[in-house]
Amino acid sequence: MSVDGKNRAFAYPTKAFFVRMITRDINLEDCILDLIDNSVDSAWNQEGSCPMGLGDGANLSRYTIDIQLLPDQFVIRDNCGGMSLDNAVEHAFSFGRNATADRDDFSIGVYGIGMKRAVFKLGRKVKVRSTFTQSDGSRLAFVVPIEVDTWLQNDAPPWDFDIADDNPLEENGVEISVSELTPGSASSFNSPAFVQNLRRIIARDYSLHMQRGLKIRLNGNPVVGWAINLLQSDDFIPMRVEYTDELEGDTVGIEIIGGMAAPPPESIDPDEGDDGDRRFGWYVVCNGRIVLAADKSALTGWGTEDWPQWHYQYAGFIGIILFTAANAAALPLTTTKRSVDTSSEIYRRARPRMREVSKRWISYTNQRKQALDEARKRESAAVSVPLASIAQRPAVTLPVLVAKPAQKSANVNYSVPVSRMKKLAQEFGNINMPYRDVGLRAFEYTYQDLVGKD
Ligand SMILES: Nc1ncnc2c1ncn2[C@@H]1O[C@H](COP(=O)(O)OP(=O)(O)OP(=O)(O)O)[C@@H](O)[C@H]1O
Ligand SMILES: [Mg+2]
Known part of the structure; x- marks a missing residue:
């Protein structure tokens, strides 16, 4: 042809x-x-x-x-x-x-x-x-x-x-x-x-x-930049590790920092949590630029392998992983630079280290529910420190809290003539005092008299 x-x-x-x-x-x-x-x-x-x-x-x-x-x-x-x-x-x-x-x-x-x-x-x-x-x-x-x-x-x-x-x-x-x-x-x-x-x-x-x-x-x-800080005290010490990895002849520096950025929320109310947990989660940084911020998705491990899905209970945690490479092509970046390339070997090898610190935080937030007062006291003593000044430390330190069994309470319900209730309320200084308060005051009064201090 x-x-x-x-x-x-x-x-x-x-x-x-x-x-x-x-x-x-x-x-x-x-x-x-x-x-x-x-x-x-x-x-x-x-x-x-x-x-x-x-x-x-x-x-x-x-x-x-x-x-x-x-x-x-x-x-x-x-x-x-x-x-x-x-x-x-x-x-x-x-x-x-x-x-x-x-x-x-x-x-x-x-x-x-x-x-x-x-x-x-x-x-x-x-x-x-x-x-x-x-x-x-x-x-x-x-x-x-x-x-x-x-x-x-x-x-x-x-x-x-x-x-x-x-x-x-x-x-x-x-x-x-x-x-x-x-x-x-x-x-x-x-x-x-x-x-x-x-x-x-x-x-x-x-x-x-x-x-x-x-x-x-x-x-x-x-534009006022977000302040990304972690809290630190004797009880709460963020982790910080640095290591290098290799990808097809390029050296990539990796730095992982993680810990408490704020005390976990008091109430676990998803409606309230919508805005409240915006800052928390994982940050992935490539050559200085944050490519993924406050992530709570499978990209940073949540809901994969043995990680739970993100839950409002975990708010307060911030983890940051920084990748630096002379040749930017070695970074785990997507082409739009607005997310992380999860198929990157460098990123995959870093994930288990990220999981470790997230896991510790998850278990702390579970533990603190049984010892809230103690947890709050210790949390409030932690102070904000800039990321750059956090010392090297292979694992995050979090307090070990001993669960206090919640006291059982007794509910009292009784009826008295309104006229007598009003008279007693008046003696307590307010004729319009709610009945419930009159009842409690009466109990405290008798308890003091007969039992004394606890
Ligand atoms: N504001 C700037 N100041 C100095 N040089 C610049 C500036 N903007 C662009 N350049 C030059 O133009 C080049 C091309 O920019 P462009 O954004 O198209 O590609 P790139 O930054 O090399 O790669 P990418 O596509 O990943 O952004 C840059 O590499 C840089 O040398
Ligand atoms: Mg460019």
Whole structure:
């Protein structure tokens, strides 16, 4: 059979396919987090790209990320050092990292797609501005303007974007602005509920960075990071272990901390518990970023193997597991970076250690029900300590409580003429005293007289 020279099938992708596919399965909030991640990575890079464990000190208080959600525009601006011109030319705008761009810098960026995906999801007119200091010490500013619809019109390679000169930003950093918003972004930015929820997510997922001083502002107002602290006393001592694991030649540092963050709830009322146990559960952190917060699901073991399902009774517990790797690809991250990849070998091997501390807490909360007064007394003596200052200790210490048998009580029920009851109430100082109280006072009075002190 002759193919008349037609012996190659064309397989080049279209731009429209790319734009549609990469923006499809990610929500707007996660896209905005991707842009924040890039700013954080840049700040971390400026600080020398050390591992991002709790004990590893890096001060981020020089850095600010400012996010504006306006009715017709999105802007994120950082002062985290900026993107170099070489990086823009060679890597930053390509879809997917090429092999030579493999970074060993403890970043959260892995795939080389986040920024492009975010701007396409947000709108049709994009400007990426960067100001940075070159190796000779001079500052350089450039802008990459993207008109998405125009860019989509021509699929012929090479796919590229123009780079133009620009006025320098006030401080070295990156500013990304997006206008001609997609209908989804425009309606979200107009919704106070969306903005409030985004604020809550940022406050939670970057809380460890904010504890290091990073400032994030949303629509002009600072985001206040969640304080993740544990309580400590002679009775309650959190566990903290550190070890390393290997995955296909990459070393991953692992740190597990867990213990009491608040006394368990007094009443076990699921209606009340809905909001009350929001902070508690497991946190999974990858290169500094919280990818799973206050988790009470099978992802962190609850309801699997021999763990019980999460129950309001277990509120008060916080466990944190931090993974750090020079090569972010070795981290147990999902592609949206908003959950943990449970099929990761590194994560699977860490799970039994997580289970140990959860189990101890579960058994403590069972025990305390039989010795509530004693438990409350000891719990109230524990004081809040920042995570970084918790000492190494292989297992959590919790008090051993001896159950006090509950006293049996006797109910008394008798009838007397109302007139006599009223007279006695009057003698006790209040003619309208409830009958029940008159009865109790009368009992106490006689008990004191005849029996005396217990
Ligand atoms: N705010 C920023 N400051 C400095 N450099 C930036 C900034 N935003 C993006 N970059 C550069 O652009 C590159 C591409 O970002 P992008 O988010 O698309 O991919 P990534 O971060 O490498 O990986 P991922 O897809 O996992 O996020 C980054 O690796 C970084 O070099
Ligand atoms: Mg990124």
